[in-house]
Amino acid sequence: MEIKLLPFFVILPMLGAFVILLLNALIKNEARYxxxxxxxxxxxxxxxxxxxxxxxxxxxxxxxxxxxxIGISLILDRFSGFLxxxxxxxxxxxxxxxVSYMSRYTAxxxxxxxxxxxxxxxxxxxxxxxxxxxxxxxxxxTISSYAxxxxxxxxxxxxxxxxxxxxxxxxxxxxxxxLGLIYSRYGLLHIAQLSSLxxxxxxxxxxxxxxxxxxxxxxxxxxxxxAWLPDAxxxxxxxxxxxxxxxxxxxxxVYVLVRIFFVLFPEPLVRTLFLHLAGISLLAGVLLALGQMxxxxxxxxxxxxxxxYIMLGFGLGTPLxxxxxVYHLLNHSLFKSLLFxxxxxxxxxxxTRDLEKLGGLNQVMPFTGASTLIGSFSIAGLPPFNGFFSKxxxxxxxxxxxxxxxxxxxxxxxxxxxxxxxxxxxxAFFGPLRQEWKDVKEVPVFMISSMVFLALLCIATSLLxxxxxREKILLPAAEAALNAEAYxxxxx
Amino acid sequence: xxxxxxxxxxxxxxxxIMPFVFMFGLYLLFFGHLSPGGGFAxxxxxxxxxxxxxLAFGKGGVEIYINRxxxxxxxxxxxxxxxxVACSGIFTGKGFFTNVLHQEFxxxxxxxLSGGNIVLYNIGIALKVMAGLFMVFFILSVTxxxxxxxxxxxxxxx
Amino acid sequence: xxxxxxxxxxxxxxxxxxCKRNIVKMIVGFTLLDYSVFLFLIMxxxxxxxxxxxxxxxxxxxxxxxxxxxxLPQALVLTxxxxxxxxxxxxxxxxxxxxxxxGTFDITNIxxxxx
Numbered sequence: 001m002e003i004k005l006l007p008f009f010v011i012l013p014m015l016g017a018f019v020i021l022l023l024n025a026l027i028k029n030e031a032r033y034x035x036x037x038x039x040x041x042x043x044x045x046x047x048x049x050x051x052x053x054x055x056x057x058x059x060x061x062x063x064x065x066x067x068x069x070i071g072i073s074l075i076l077d078r079f080s081g082f083l084x085x086x087x088x089x090x091x092x093x094x095x096x097x098x099v100s101y102m103s104r105y106t107a108x109x110x111x112x113x114x115x116x117x118x119x120x121x122x123x124x125x126x127x128x129x130x131x132x133x134x135x136x137x138x139x140x141x142t143i144s145s146y147a148x149x150x151x152x153x154x155x156x157x158x159x160x161x162x163x164x165x166x167x168x169x170x171x172x173x174x175x176x177x178x179l180g181l182i183y184s185r186y187g188l189l190h191i192a193q194l195s196s197l198x199x200x201x202x203x204x205x206x207x208x209x210x211x212x213x214x215x216x217x218x219x220x221x222x223x224x225x226x227a228w229l230p231d232a233x234x235x236x237x238x239x240x241x242x243x244x245x246x247x248x249x250x251x252x253x254v255y256v257l258v259r260i261f262f263v264l265f266p267e268p269l270v271r272t273l274f275l276h277l278a279g280i281s282l283l284a285g286v287l288l289a290l291g292q293m294x295x296x297x298x299x300x301x302x303x304x305x306x307x308x309y310i311m312l313g314f315g316l317g318t319p320l321x322x323x324x325x326v327y328h329l330l331n332h333s334l335f336k337s338l339l340f341x342x343x344x345x346x347x348x349x350x351x352t353r354d355l356e357k358l359g360g361l362n363q364v365m366p367f368t369g370a371s372t373l374i375g376s377f378s379i380a381g382l383p384p385f386n387g388f389f390s391k392x393x394x395x396x397x398x399x400x401x402x403x404x405x406x407x408x409x410x411x412x413x414x415x416x417x418x419x420x421x422x423x424x425x426x427x428a429f430f431g432p433l434r435q436e437w438k439d440v441k442e443v444p445v446f447m448i449s450s451m452v453f454l455a456l457l458c459i460a461t462s463l464l465x466x467x468x469x470r471e472k473i474l475l476p477a478a479e480a481a482l483n484a485e486a487y488x489x490x491x492x
Numbered sequence: 493x494x495x496x497x498x499x500x501x502x503x504x505x506x507x508x509i510m511p512f513v514f515m516f517g518l519y520l521l522f523f524g525h526l527s528p529g530g531g532f533a534x535x536x537x538x539x540x541x542x543x544x545x546x547l548a549f550g551k552g553g554v555e556i557y558i559n560r561x562x563x564x565x566x567x568x569x570x571x572x573x574x575x576x577v578a579c580s581g582i583f584t585g586k587g588f589f590t591n592v593l594h595q596e597f598x599x600x601x602x603x604x605l606s607g608g609n610i611v612l613y614n615i616g617i618a619l620k621v622m623a624g625l626f627m628v629f630f631i632l633s634v635t636x637x638x639x640x641x642x643x644x645x646x647x648x649x650x
Numbered sequence: 651x652x653x654x655x656x657x658x659x660x661x662x663x664x665x666x667x668x669c670k671r672n673i674v675k676m677i678v679g680f681t682l683l684d685y686s687v688f689l690f691l692i693m694x695x696x697x698x699x700x701x702x703x704x705x706x707x708x709x710x711x712x713x714x715x716x717x718x719x720x721x722l723p724q725a726l727v728l729t730x731x732x733x734x735x736x737x738x739x740x741x742x743x744x745x746x747x748x749x750x751x752x753g754t755f756d757i758t759n760i761x762x763x764x765x
Contacts, residue, residue, distance in 0.1 A: 007582075007588040007589075011575065011578075011579060011588070014571075014575060015572075015575055018568050018571040018572045018575065019568075019572065021564065021567065021568040021571075022565070022568035022569065022572060024564070025561060025564040025565045025568055026565070061587075061588070062587065063587065063588055063589050064581070064587065064588070064589040064590050064591070065581075065586060065587050065590045065591075132726055132729075136729060136733070139733045139737075143733070143736055143737060143740065146737075146740055147740060150744060150747075153637060153747060154751075155748075155751040155752060155762060156762050156763055158744055158747055158748050158751060159748065159752075159760050159761075159762060159763055160763055161744060162673070162741070162744050162745075162748065162760075165737070165740065165741055165744065166667065166676065166680075169680055169684075169737050169741075170667065170683070172733075172737075173683050173684055173687050176687045176691070176730060177660075177687050177690065179691075179726075180687065180690050180691045180694055180723075183691075183694060183722075183723065183726075184694040231763045235763075527704065528704070530728075532728065532731075532732055621732075625739075628739045628742075628743065631743075632742065632743060632746050636750060637747060637750060
């Protein structure tokens with residue numbers, strides 16, 4: 001059935017971005033900053049409400065009146081709808097946070113324009129049903145993130161953005177090459193139609209499959225394609241780090257990998273590959289994170305490890321495993337963006353991210369300390385918070401499908417995550433208050449409200465483990481991810 | 493002898509051919525749906541005209557025609573034109589990105605209006621590409637980023 | 651056979667990206683890499699003894715459909731060229747700003763982020 005709201009997920013943020021640029025070119029006095037802030041926050045809030053209204057529905061929208069498979073169509077199924085809510089939720093929290101945080105940067109109009117374009121690109125990737133359209137929206141989001149990582153134009157940020165750009169551009173070239181191979185064999189670019197055509201074991205299709213794996217694994221930061229992430233995520237401004245680590249690597253990386261490899265190339269080889277890469281990502285990410293002394297760099301390495309958990313769940317392929325992966329996707333977006341926003345709050349007041357220089361901030365910044373405590377306990381997997389339940393489901397699914405070594409790796413990763421977050425808490429928040437931080441105040445009200453909102457959601461989503469809520473909220477999304485036939489049958 | 497820009501020969505030749513190159517860019521723009529060309533190629537050539545003026549006359553010479561604020565305006569206006577024309581399908585009830593003018597004016601092939609919405613799309617794209625490329629060139633060659641106090645600001649080269 | 655040259659161009663671009671130490675040479679390598687992929691995409695749509703996909707007043711529709719090359723990859727490549735242009739412009743801007751900060755284009759000297 002046709003949902004008329006679908007193109008607005010892409011139209012609204014693009015409209016917002018260009019109207020912000022136009023208003024800033026026309027109005028010359030100081031009021032333009034307030035107008036920009038208000039306009040972008042209103043647009044992101046409207047997007048969040050829209051994404052809640054299409055939740056748990058399936059539908060399509062035919063763009064331009066051209067019937068598929070010739071034309072482009074936007075396809076919404078339950079997995080895309082679930083991810084849409086996550087993307088727009090984290091975007092709303094980041095936009096509220098950046099009202100105060102970005103007051104210290106110049107050129108705020110470019111920040112909000114790029115931010116809204118990044119959201120438009122991510123929404124487009126989640127909704128589109130055409131391979132080349134996916135590539136175009138992915139490039140929109142990626143190019144905006146290149147510019148946003150380099151936003152402060154300090155020396156280290158430029159270097160990090162250059163590294164990110166080199167790897168991301170190479171990935172884009174590989175993906176385009178794979179697209180060309182698929183088009184040359186089948187003459188179509190429509191994902192649902194292609195999935196019913198690709199059935200034979202063709203060497204050309206296998207080559208394209210490996211090119212897609214390489215390209216999209218760079219976007220999802222799976223080891224061995226992770227090398228841009230520990231430099232790019234700390235260098236971005238804090239709300240952009242929250243967006244990058246919380247939703248970009250998932251909407252552009254994990255979602256597209258699951259879509260392509262569960263709908264287009266449903267082979268058991270895929271699942272084994274995901275499993276092994278995920279296991280290595282888990283361990284390597286958390287081991288590399290143990291020795292870091294820069295707070296945001298530590299969080300960035302943990303992103304690699306938690307994405308390893310998510311891919312482990314998807315690689316298992318069983319319904320329990322995929323449910324755990326989808327639950328962990330939701331949880332990780334919430335607590336990782338909360339942690340990055342907290343590190344931004346610490347940087348806003350103290351001017352440093354180095355753990356050896358901080359100390360005892362719990363006494364001067366109570367709200368930041370409390371929300372960091374909630375975030376750290378969530379990611380480490382301690383019982384009443386959401387991380388425990390999603391990791392428990394993934395570990396249980398590993399054990400049930402007969403992979404004892406991966407179960408051991410997952411448990412070990414969880415223990416080491418707890419260790420490194422205890423280190424963060426001890427160095428930054430607990431302990432004696434240092435002399436130079438005695439006058440530090442709490443952060444402004446916009447930043448506190450968005451951090452508290454995410455922390456409350458971290459506690460609330462732990463209720464999703466209960467069987468009643470799990471059936472209604474998580475299981476439809478997990479089944480939609482696994483079921484290629486349901487995806488094909490959405491379009492009439 | 494004016495020390496800014498290149499030599500007198502270059503300046504007079506640029507004065508002579510500049511309108512013709514601009515006209516060629518406009519031709520590519522308006523006939524992009526009938527023959528090779530289109531919005532992007534037209535935008536690149538139009539940006540090339542302004543880059544040529546900057547090279548020949550120096551930064552003072554190009555500010556008569558287009559400076560940074562005006563190119564910001566062109567860029568946003570081009571993108572908004574594209575978005576509004578794309579949304580015109582929603583306003584007339586047919587769906588996003590539908591070629592409304594083509595369906596209304598029938599199929600008079602090989603005429604100017606046969607493309608329908610495509611002409612307006614081309615104009616929007618050309619405005620944005622022209623403003624964007626010119627700004628990239630201008631910012632990279634004419635400005636640099638210096639540290640003033642604790643903030644980084646963009647200043648022109650002397 | 652002609653596709654071999656496309657892959658050769660891709661390999662040369664990849665060599666430029668991976669093995670050169672100067673940032674500007676890396677950018678040139680990227681341009682080569684991207685353009686080889688675009689060339690590959692266009693060559694996929696080629697039909698033997700084909701004609702350009704532009705309708706004339708004198709051409710008949712069914713003869714045109716049988717003889718023209720595939721116009722869809724050309725549209726895809728046009729979009730991809732614009733994307734490539736945007737990334738190249740961004741990379742060049744970053745290279746200029748990196749030069750203002752570090753004083754060098756050599757990537758072995760731009761190493762402030764480690765570990």
